[in-house]
Amino acid sequence: MKNFTDNKNRVTVRVPGTSANCGPGFDCLGVATTIYNYLDLTLIRANKVVVESSGEGADKIPRGKRNLTWLAIRRLLQEVGREDEFKGAIIRMKNNVPISRGLGSSSTAIVAGLTAANEILGSPLDKNGLLRLATELEGHPDNVAPAIFGGFTVSVMDNGAVQTFSFQPRIKLKLIVAVPDFELSTRLARKVLPKNVSMKDAIFNISRASMLIAALVEGREELLPLAFDDALHQPYRKKLVPGMSEVFEAAKSAGALGAAISGAGSCLIAFTSARARLEDKIAESMVEAFKLHGVNSKALILNVDKHGAQLIRNVELGIRN
Numbered sequence: 001m002k003n004f005t006d007n008k009n010r011v012t013v014r015v016p017g018t019s020a021n022c023g024p025g026f027d028c029l030g031v032a033t034t035i036y037n038y039l040d041l042t043l044i045r046a047n048k049v050v051v052e053s054s055g056e057g058a059d060k061i062p063r064g065k066r067n068l069t070w071l072a073i074r075r076l077l078q079e080v081g082r083e084d085e086f087k088g089a090i091i092r093m094k095n096n097v098p099i100s101r102g103l104g105s106s107s108t109a110i111v112a113g114l115t116a117a118n119e120i121l122g123s124p125l126d127k128n129g130l131l132r133l134a135t136e137l138e139g140h141p142d143n144v145a146p147a148i149f150g151g152f153t154v155s156v157m158d159n160g161a162v163q164t165f166s167f168q169p170r171i172k173l174k175l176i177v178a179v180p181d182f183e184l185s186t187r188l189a190r191k192v193l194p195k196n197v198s199m200k201d202a203i204f205n206i207s208r209a210s211m212l213i214a215a216l217v218e219g220r221e222e223l224l225p226l227a228f229d230d231a232l233h234q235p236y237r238k239k240l241v242p243g244m245s246e247v248f249e250a251a252k253s254a255g256a257l258g259a260a261i262s263g264a265g266s267c268l269i270a271f272t273s274a275r276a277r278l279e280d281k282i283a284e285s286m287v288e289a290f291k292l293h294g295v296n297s298k299a300l301i302l303n304v305d306k307h308g309a310q311l312i313r314n315v316e317l318g319i320r321n
């Protein structure tokens, strides 16, 4: 391994797990959370990709050139015309974000590869450039945008081009994520959606998504209880997540401002204001409600990540040099 290592071509990045949709913002809203995946990347001249991973999903992550982080790195190298210079990589990952649960693990893999490689190459792309490539690789912007920018993000697609507004909410929120012990593929969760929706359901979501962003930007907590509901995707995905409605109800009864499927599931997420100090009670009630439907789950209590993908020092990762 040492032979391939060239320290000036090596960096470590930390990328937040994300929750897309936030209820009514299907395929356009997202929030970065304080659970992180780490990538220690070395770009090498040899035509070889070495992947080491530990933590969540370590045994499932593709090795070699099928690895998603490598595909992102290769895309960046092509974009900036450096693919002949760096033909391979040493990819070391330490993952905390559960995989195939709607917390943006594939986005972290893409954003980590792009951010780290961009840094090694002397930052030829800015964050919007990274967002463009990440969206192309992921297929939609709602997880990759908060993974890059942090905070909440609103993303608009226009003929393949993406524009993102990112902001820090003026309400200090706690995010309670119930992580069930089953995975859900995004492909399947998209397959159950209808091709067309009614005007009534469209208005239901537009009004709530708009209210959600306005309330978060202005710090109007009293407007939030109306703002997390959805009529465009959750009713159809309900059958894929046993106990979904009951977990939402349990979270709200325990004092949550609202609850939603995290991304395409299987996690469910509830939102509460930090000052209410209800997060433990909400977490307990969500796990309990899942259990009544035969689903084992664990709860994560997270904050909103403010920074998005960031460079860190290797030493923080505890990965050997």
Ligand code: HSE
Pocket: 020, 021, 026, 027, 028, 102, 140, 142, 143, 186, 189, 190, 233, 263, 264
């Ligand atoms: N907006 C996407 C969906 C997120 O709900 O299908 C998937 O990561």
